Amino acid sequence: MRRSIRRLFGGGSGNSDDARPDGGTxxxxxxxxxxxDGEFVQSLPFWVPPALLVGLFVYGAIGWNVLISLTDWSGxxxxxxxxxxxxxxxxxxxxxSFIAAFRNTLVLLVAFTLASLLVGLAVAxxxxxxxxxENGFRTVYLLPMSLSFVVTAIFWSWxxxxxxxxxxxxxxxxxxxxxxxxxxxxxxxxxxxxxxxLMWQFSGYCMVVYLAGLRAIPTEQYEAAKVDGASTVRMYRxxxxxxxxxxxxxxxxxxxxxxxxxxxxxxxxxxxTPGPAADILSVMMFREAFSTTNWAYGSAIATVLFALxxxxxxxxxxxxxxxxxx
Amino acid sequence: MTxxxxxxxxxxxxxxxxxxVAVDDVTIDIEDGEFLVLVGPSGCGKSTTLRMIAGxxxxxxxxxxxxxxxxxxxxxKDRDIAMVFQSYALYPHMTVRGNMRFGLEExxxxxxxxxxxxxxxxAEMLGISDLLDRKPGELSGGQRxxxxxxxxxxxxxxxxxxxxxxxxxDAKLRAxxxxxxxxxxxxxxxxxxxxxxxxTEAMTMGDRIAILNGGKLMQVATPLEAYHxxxxxxxxxxxxxxxxxxxxxxxxxxRLVGASERTAEPSGGSSPEDxxxxxxxxxxxxxxxxxxxxxxxxxxxxxxxxxVRTADGPHDFETVVDVVEPTGNENNVYLAFSSESERTxxxxxxxxxxxxxxxxxxxxxxxxxxxxxDADTGEALRNRSLDDLEETEPRV
Numbered sequence: 090m091r092r093s094i095r096r097l098f099g100g101g102s103g104n105s106d107d108a109r110p111d112g113g114t115x116x117x118x119x120x121x122x123x124x125x126d127g128e129f130v131q132s133l134p135f136w137v138p139p140a141l142l143v144g145l146f147v148y149g150a151i152g153w154n155v156l157i158s159l160t161d162w163s164g165x166x167x168x169x170x171x172x173x174x175x176x177x178x179x180x181x182x183x184x185x186s187f188i189a190a191f192r193n194t195l196v197l198l199v200a201f202t203l204a205s206l207l208v209g210l211a212v213a214x215x216x217x218x219x220x221x222x223e224n225g226f227r228t229v230y231l232l233p234m235s236l237s238f239v240v241t242a243i244f245w246s247w248x249x250x251x252x253x254x255x256x257x258x259x260x261x262x263x264x265x266x267x268x269x270x271x272x273x274x275x276x277x278x279x280x281x282x283x284x285x286x287l288m289w290q291f292s293g294y295c296m297v298v299y300l301a302g303l304r305a306i307p308t309e310q311y312e313a314a315k316v317d318g319a320s321t322v323r324m325y326r327x328x329x330x331x332x333x334x335x336x337x338x339x340x341x342x343x344x345x346x347x348x349x350x351x352x353x354x355x356x357x358x359x360x361x362t363p364g365p366a367a368d369i370l371s372v373m374m375f376r377e378a379f380s381t382t383n384w385a386y387g388s389a390i391a392t393v394l395f396a397l398x399x400x401x402x403x404x405x406x407x408x409x410x411x412x413x414x415x
Numbered sequence: 416m417t418x419x420x421x422x423x424x425x426x427x428x429x430x431x432x433x434x435x436v437a438v439d440d441v442t443i444d445i446e447d448g449e450f451l452v453l454v455g456p457s458g459c460g461k462s463t464t465l466r467m468i469a470g471x472x473x474x475x476x477x478x479x480x481x482x483x484x485x486x487x488x489x490x491x492k493d494r495d496i497a498m499v500f501q502s503y504a505l506y507p508h509m510t511v512r513g514n515m516r517f518g519l520e521e522x523x524x525x526x527x528x529x530x531x532x533x534x535x536x537x538a539e540m541l542g543i544s545d546l547l548d549r550k551p552g553e554l555s556g557g558q559r560x561x562x563x564x565x566x567x568x569x570x571x572x573x574x575x576x577x578x579x580x581x582x583x584x585d586a587k588l589r590a591x592x593x594x595x596x597x598x599x600x601x602x603x604x605x606x607x608x609x610x611x612x613x614x615t616e617a618m619t620m621g622d623r624i625a626i627l628n629g630g631k632l633m634q635v636a637t638p639l640e641a642y643h644x645x646x647x648x649x650x651x652x653x654x655x656x657x658x659x660x661x662x663x664x665x666x667x668x669x670r671l672v673g674a675s676e677r678t679a680e681p682s683g684g685s686s687p688e689d690x691x692x693x694x695x696x697x698x699x700x701x702x703x704x705x706x707x708x709x710x711x712x713x714x715x716x717x718x719x720x721x722x723v724r725t726a727d728g729p730h731d732f733e734t735v736v737d738v739v740e741p742t743g744n745e746n747n748v749y750l751a752f753s754s755e756s757e758r759t760x761x762x763x764x765x766x767x768x769x770x771x772x773x774x775x776x777x778x779x780x781x782x783x784x785x786x787x788x789d790a791d792t793g794e795a796l797r798n799r800s801l802d803d804l805e806e807t808e809p810r811v
Contacts, residue, residue, distance in 0.1 A: 312498075312500070316471070316491045316498045318492035318521040318522025323521060328506055
């Protein structure tokens with residue numbers, strides 16, 4: 090083992106006949122039979138440590154979380170692994186606040202993803218039409234993506250402020266004061282205000298993904314459609330947008346997974362009690378586990394979240410796998 | 416059916432402040448039902464010309480008329496044209512049927528059944544009926560090419576525009592498609608403008624060919640006319656493979672004297688006689704055609720150079736065989752005036768005659784076959800006489 094490591098690192102110890110410029114292929118004596126073993130052994134230091142780390146801290150933690158959700162651990166003290174049952178999941182089904190959070194999570198997932206994709210697509214098409222200052226616009230649209238959620242949440246909370254926020258100020262200034270609302274305290278608008286702000290932050294990402302997709306479509310496709318008599322709108326609808334399916338899928342997966350864990354944004358705006366109108370599973374999980382120390386109950390919510398994330402990712406991975414792209 | 420007229424069409428691109436003239440004052444009258452080939456080297460403006468006809472590029476100056484109607488400002492969809500792209504540009508997410516239906520759905524208000532009937536008919540004509548439900552990605556290059564043609568034909572346009580449609584096919588398929596395309600165009604009788612850089616395609620397919628160079632129209636003529644009576648040196652050199660031999664000559668009385676070698680080595684080292692190695696006496700008639708030009712380019716096609724046994728005339732020259740390229744049917748023989756000379760010219764002789772490198776040979780360059788071009792402008796001063804050819808090949 091030590092020898093093979095030394096060989097991999099080029100034998101810098103000065104033992105010149107051990108230093109092989111060809112990367113350490115064994116050329117003398119007992120070879121072929123041991124060659125496979127040799128390669129396997131040599132590759133161990135590269136994949137064993139990460140495999141152990143990921144295995145323990147990711148998959149181990151997920152497994153442990155599932156295990157805890159089967160106990161009835163709460164408060165201080167240690168979980169009792171002696172009696173495992175599904176009582177926590179039974180409690181979830183009858184808990185009104187869980188049902189509200191679950192519904193909100195789904196609304197957020199669908200509305201946020203669709204809105205971001207649509208806005209991103211629209212902006213990408215506009216930029217792809219060869220406008221002036223294209224790079225400038227691209228940066229402007231992508232910039233929100235690079236900001237921390239804490240930052241964006243705070244300044245959206247300022248903008249949504251009912252008295253001095255820029256949105257209500259603007260509405261009043263153009264004579265639409267009647268439309269000014271208590272954006273982030275009125276239960277009717279809360280969730281939509283969050284979705285809008287998140288869309289603002291993420292549509293830039295969709296724009297980049299779509300722009301790359303648009304750039305990959307040869308100009309002849311546009312020209313052929315024009316010569317075939319299609320108007321610009323119909324050209325995009327029938328020829329160009331259908332060819333962006335791969336971009337849509339990959340952007341949608343990223344957005345949906347993000348929507349499931351949109352914790353930080355809500356936490357900054359509302360703390361751990363957004364109220365039933367804007368409560369989502371990740372905030373509820375945090376509240377149950379860390380504020381009210383219902384550990385097992387929190388774990389059960391986490392497991393549900395995990396299942397949802399898997400439900401988003403798994404079909405995507407499966408399709409990729411079937412196409413041989415994994 | 417209508418003809419197509421390009422009237423002094425000019426296209427200027429704005430390239431970082433500097434103007435680039437891509438197409439310069441091109442005038443061509445394309446008759447109804449004619450197959451016109453635009454040919455020229457890369458960057459000569461042939462594709463830009465085609466794209467202006469299609470409406471994919473604006474026209475800077477001049478007029479494009481379809482029939483009697485000026486179409487400069489019309490968008491592509493109102494021009495009643497169909498275009499075949501070099502890359503085919505089939506819509507990858509639609510089936511072949513979808514691809515062929517698309518144009519009819521977008522540009523006409525035909526009923527569904529009618530569209531279906533036209534698509535089926537066209538597919539049958541092209542022999543692609545069994546591909547209708549496949550997607551372009553599942554087709555071979557040749558099949559895609561047919562679908563691209565079908566997509567254009569099904570629309571039954573006034574004008575077909577084809578931008579190097581065969582250049583992505585392998586050589587054998589290209590030759591097949593060439594004939595098939597010609598047959599189709601004859602059957603349909605649709606005015607066609609066909610862009611290619613391949614002179615074989617130009618020669619074999621066009622009713623007439625328009626040769627472009629550097630954005631300028633060099634000549635519009637039937638293929639044979641352009642081949643035998645080129646308007647200038649560019650056309651003469653562009654058509655024909657191997658291309659025409661050119662000699663830079665000075666006019667001295669009734670003799671043309673090779674000028675190139677002497678101008679190549681002006682600082683001496685070679686005696687003046689070296690430059691005089693190629694002296695070509697001309698008849699009074701030819702001399703008259705030269706007029707008062709002092710320098711001319713003499714051109715002769717490789718197949719007009721004969722190899723003879725004995726030098727018995729003023730147009731027979733002693734040469735040395737430099738390289739022989741057998742092509743089977745013919746041999747391309749590269750000849751030099753002396754074994755030291757770097758400059759060679761080509762003679763095409765029968766493949767059955769055996770000639771070897773290093774061997775001396777007598778080259779006969781008959782005066783009836785020579786072309787003379789003004790050395791400055793490149794304009795043809797005298798083209799070969801066709802009297803001896805017309806008996807065997809009737810002109811088009």
